[in-house]
């Protein structure tokens with residue numbers, strides 16, 4: 069297995085351009101299923117494991133996929149789809165594969181997708197997705213670890229989520245676009261990636277209004293066509309570099325990201341004492357000295373994103389003062405805490421709250437990544453720590469970041485990838 073070796077204490081300095089948002093690209097790949105003809109083109113796509121997994125899911129359905137690695141362009145043709153099943157071995161590798169359920173149901177009236185199961189950060193049920201499909205008239209059953217949905221024709225209806233769900237909103241949106249009549253999604257997730265997906269679906273011929281608010285209205289149409297789309301920049305990749313600058317007392321400018329997609333995060337960075345400057349599609353952060361402690365509550369967008377919780381925690385371990393982080397989205401998203409403690413962080417957990425007492429310095433150690441964002445948080449901590457840090461199981465990080473070590477070296481970091489054997 070591969071690991072990163074980091075020599076910390078070097079401030080991150082420089083400019084970097086982020087790729088398209090992973091959490092835009094994955095639903096857009098599923099949305100390509102909705103195009104009855106033509107080839108979908110998605111630009112600036114990162115070369116990451118999750119994109120390769122979703123490509124494999126679509127190939128198993130019968131789609132043709134090409135990825136131009138030089139130019140990060142993805143081509144998808146779904147004219148010859150002849151299977152409607154997303155198998156266990158792929159869905160268990162990436163739960164976002166469940167996003168093919170809505171498009172398969174909408175276009176073919178049938179879908180059989182392995183239940184995603186939990187992951188390191190929580191149980192992550194899909195009950196809200198299933199309730200939504202049923203509200204649109206689908207018959208949904210569980211058969212041998214698979215969720216099977218059937219519908220001669222989906223009929224528009226009102227779908228109310230008990231709580232905002234990011235991919236649940238996307239799955240229902242992608243099934244309602246070909247349903248008969250009007251669908252209203254109440255208590256929809258408002259993430260920028262959902263607005264981005266709605267833009268692409270409308271380009272394909274859909275009639276969606278209200279994406280980005282808690283009520284989304286979709287008027288069903290008969291067919292959708294393949295289009296070209298350039299997704300928004302990845303606010304989570306951007307946040308990773310920005311918190312890296314804060315944790316190392318550096319100065320970083322991230323391009324191709326909208327400040328509006330990070331507004332809550334940028335406010336917290338300023339509370340930590342960072343100088344933040346923004347433009348139409350860039351954010352720059354400069355940190356002089358130690359950050360100040362701040363309290364964090366993770367919440368659905370526009371609240372503080374749970375996906376940046378491990379990164380801000382890494383920066384807060386060396387802050388002046390005590391911070392309380394309340395993780396309200398996932399029930400088990402503190403696995404990185406034990407690893408940060410190995411670096412000398414002073415953190416105590418009680419239930420869904422972590423109390424971080426800032427220390428002067430972290431000291432390098434060997435730590436282990438448990439999921440994409442925990443891994444990225446540990447890399448940030450290693451960049452800030454004195455001496456050598458080894459981050460093991462970087463395959464978790466490779467799911468969401470294209471060669472993170474090469475990108476961080478562009479910003480002056482001392483980080484190398486090695487293979488254990």
Ligand code: EPZ
Pocket residue numbers: 090091094164190191192193194195196197198231232233234235236257374375397398399440441468
């Ligand atoms: C999306 O996951 C993202 N993944 C996650 O990013 C992100 O952490 C999460 O949203 C929260 O922002 C993609 O977009 C591919 P949810 P998703 O449904 O849609 C509960 C990353 O690092 N829930 O918004 O699965 C759920 O358990 C990944 O890129 C139900 O109870 O998250 C959680 O507590 C990690 N029933 C809360 O809602 C459901 O049917 C929010 O989950 C669905 C969700």
